[in-house]
Structures are given as structure tokens and as C-alpha cells.
Amino acid sequence: MTLALPATDDTRIWDIWLSMYQVPCLTVALELELFESLEAKPDSAEGLAERRHFNLRGLRALLPVLLQQGLLQMHDGCYHLNEHSRTYLLKSSAYYWGPFYSRTARTLASHKLLLESINNEQENKAKNLPVDGWESGHVDMELARQVTAFMNCHSVASAAGMTRSFDFAATKRMLDVGGGSGCLSIALAKARPAVSCTVLELPTICELVRQYVADAGVGSQVDTVVVDMFRQAWPSGYDTHFFSNVFHDWSVETCLALAKQSHAALPTGGRILLHEMLLDDGALTPKPAVLFSLLMAMGTRGQQFTFGQLREILETAGFRNVSCHHTYGYYSIVSGVR
Ligand SMILES: C[S@@+](CC[C@H](N)C(=O)[O-])C[C@H]1O[C@@H](n2cnc3c(N)ncnc32)[C@H](O)[C@@H]1O
Numbered sequence: 001m002t003l004a005l006p007a008t009d010d011t012r013i014w015d016i017w018l019s020m021y022q023v024p025c026l027t028v029a030l031e032l033e034l035f036e037s038l039e040a041k042p043d044s045a046e047g048l049a050e051r052r053h054f055n056l057r058g059l060r061a062l063l064p065v066l067l068q069q070g071l072l073q074m075h076d077g078c079y080h081l082n083e084h085s086r087t088y089l090l091k092s093s094a095y096y097w098g099p100f101y102s103r104t105a106r107t108l109a110s111h112k113l114l115l116e117s118i119n120n121e122q123e124n125k126a127k128n129l130p131v132d133g134w135e136s137g138h139v140d141m142e143l144a145r146q147v148t149a150f151m152n153c154h155s156v157a158s159a160a161g162m163t164r165s166f167d168f169a170a171t172k173r174m175l176d177v178g179g180g181s182g183c184l185s186i187a188l189a190k191a192r193p194a195v196s197c198t199v200l201e202l203p204t205i206c207e208l209v210r211q212y213v214a215d216a217g218v219g220s221q222v223d224t225v226v227v228d229m230f231r232q233a234w235p236s237g238y239d240t241h242f243f244s245n246v247f248h249d250w251s252v253e254t255c256l257a258l259a260k261q262s263h264a265a266l267p268t269g270g271r272i273l274l275h276e277m278l279l280d281d282g283a284l285t286p287k288p289a290v291l292f293s294l295l296m297a298m299g300t301r302g303q304q305f306t307f308g309q310l311r312e313i314l315e316t317a318g319f320r321n322v323s324c325h326h327t328y329g330y331y332s333i334v335s336g337v338r
Contacts, residue, residue, distance in 0.1 A: 129299050
């Protein structure tokens with residue numbers, strides 16, 4: 001009954017998808033003359049954001065990508081140009097590639113989106129992104145269908161993987177908060193016939209989850225509850241709260257509010273589990289998480305986190321014994337005990 005483990009992990013497929021955000025990083029950096037700014041004064045993300053009036057969250061996501069691309073170097077907490085950027089990315093150089101990339105930028109929707117994420121003035125402009133619906137609690141069926149299928153693809157292999165690598169023995173009833181297609185609950189239900197799971201989601205998504213659950217044949221173990229996690233009370237009676245790719249959509253403050261809400265709803269000894277693609281300490285590596293974080297800066301209110309950042313959020317909310325386990329592909333689970 002257990003979902004078969006894929007023949008190989010999904011990291012190659014992730015790498016190909018995430019690679020499409022590499023070019024907009026360069027087109028945006030060129031358009032905003034970031035290389036000229038760092039040539040004039042090597043700086044931290046904070047210093048550069050202040051000097052150029054840029055959005056700090058956006059810049060904190062962009063600069064590590066340029067570092068990973070080998071276009072910048074880091075010394076004493078400041079980003080510096082290197083021979084590649086100095087030779088090809090400064091307007092004053094005879095070998096400048098700017099006009100080439102600015103022509104390329106015109107064909108990229110993600111260029112505009114990233115540019116808006118870095119430019120402070122644009123920060124509050126409605127972009128009609130899924131996160132706008134998540135924040136308001138209203139997602140129409142067409143968008144729900146598209147986004148849920150998208151999430152299902154990127155989570156289903158790691159769902160199969162985590163049921164083997166993470167110890168779910170203590171879990172009897174799991175609330176899968178913002179559970180998307182339900183694929184993580186479905187995988188757990190298949191791996192552990194004694195476990196029951198509830199996918200907590202917005203109304204249109206719950207409707208879709210019921211179909212995914214029926215198709216998987218786990219209707220006796222997985223149900224749904226329509227709850228707007230920001231506005232409505234969470235159901236009780238669960239020993240585990242599971243959040244997969246949920247914290248990465250929100251600010252630290254919102255994540256803390258979610259963690260506190262979870263803490264209040266869990267019984268003593270209950271667990272919170274955060275399934276995320278983690279950044280290394282320092283938040284400058286590894287490349288996939290750095291690129292995924294950039295995508296979060298462009299399309300959500302969030303970012304990828306380091307284990308240390310998630311531990312701080314969970315401990316502030318009152319959780320103890322916070323630990324981290326690599327589970328599958330690029331994914332890990334950070335757990336805390338109430
Ligand atoms: C990035 S997706 C993650 C889906 C799934 N957990 C996964 O890893 O594949 C975030 C999910 O949070 C849900 N969500 C966002 N805002 C919500 C809200 N206000 N109440 C309940 N669910 C919400 C979305 O519908 C979406 O399915």
C-alpha cells in the first residue's frame with residue numbers, strides 16, 4: 001500500500017525548473033546597476049538596500065543568487081565584484097554584456113516580477129498572485145486547480161520519501177495545515193494504515209483534495225476541513241501539526257503567529273513538523289534553496305529559512321526539543337515538541 005519510492009530522487013527536475021530564475025537575476029541586477037553600486041562601495045544587502053532605497057527582502061534573496069552564480073564574492077559580510085562581473089557587467093568595460101541581457105529581459109515575465117520585488121515603490125502593488133488569494137482567504141476554482149496541481153507535482157516525491165526517512169511513530173492524528181493537494185497526508189496514510197490525517201485548506205482547495213484522496217483510495221484515513229488558517233479557529237484533537245511549504249510563503253512575524261496558533265491547539269507532547277527546503281547556516285547556500293528563496297521573494301510574502309531561523313520561530317512560540325532531519329531530495333523536516 002505504501003507509495004512506491006521514485007526510482008531516483010527529484011533533484012534534477014528541481015534544478016531544471018529553478019534554473020529559469022537565474023537569468024532574471026542577472027537582467028535585474030544589470031537594469032538596477034547593482035554592479036556599479038557594488039563597484040563604488042562593496043556592501044551588505046542591508047547597506048545596499050538603504051543606499052539605493054531597495055526592498056531588503058528582495059535584495060536578500062537576489063544577492064546570494066549572484067554569489068552562487070560566481071558573479072560576486074563575499075568578504076567580511078560585504079558583497080564585492082569579482083573578475084567576471086568587473087569584466088562583463090560594468091558599463092565602463094569594453095566587454096559589457098548589458099545590451100544583450102536587456103534585450104533578453106523584454107521576453108521574461110519573471111524579470112518584471114523580480115524588478116518589482118526589489119523596487120520598494122512597487123512592493124504593495126497588487127500582482128494577482130496566488131499569495132494574494134491565500135492572504136484574503138479567497139481562491140477561485142480555476143486558480144485553485146492550477147496551483148494545487150503545481151504543488152502536487154513538486155511535493156509528491158518528497159512525500160513518498162519522508163514517510164521512509166522520518167519517524168512518524170508518534171503520529172496518530174495529523175492536521176496537514178495548508179496541505180495543498182493532500183499528497184503528503186496521502187503518502188503518510190498509505191505508509192501507516194493506523195494514522196488518520198485531516199487536510200486543512202481553503203474551500204476550493206478542499207474540494208480538489210477530496211478528489212486526490214479518492215483517487216489514492218485513502219478516503220477512510222484522510223479527510224478535509226475548510227478553515228482559513230488566518231481567520232478561523234483550528235480544529236483540536238490532533239497530536240501532530242504538519243506544515244509543508246507553508247512557512248516559506250510568509251514573513252517571520254506571520255510564521256510566528258502560525259507557530260503560536262499551532263502551539264495553542266496542540267496537546268502537551270504534540271509535535272509541530274515543518275517540511276521545507278532549508279538554506280544552510282548563513283543563508284548563502286545551497287544553490288537550489290537560494291533560487292527557491294528568490295522565487296518566494298518574487299511570488300510570496302516569504303523566503304526559504306535556515307534551520308536556525310525556524311528553530312528560533314518555534315522556540316519563541318513555546319516549542320522545545322527543536323531538531324532537524326533531512327528527509328528526501330532537497331527537503332528536511334524541522335520538528336518541535338509542545
Ligand atoms: C505552497 S502551498 C503548499 C501546499 C502543500 N502543503 C505542499 O507542500 O505541497 C501553500 C498552501 O497553503 C494554503 N493556504 C494559503 N493560505 C491559506 C489560508 N489562509 N488558510 C488555509 N490554507 C491556506 C494554500 O491553499 C496552499 O495550498
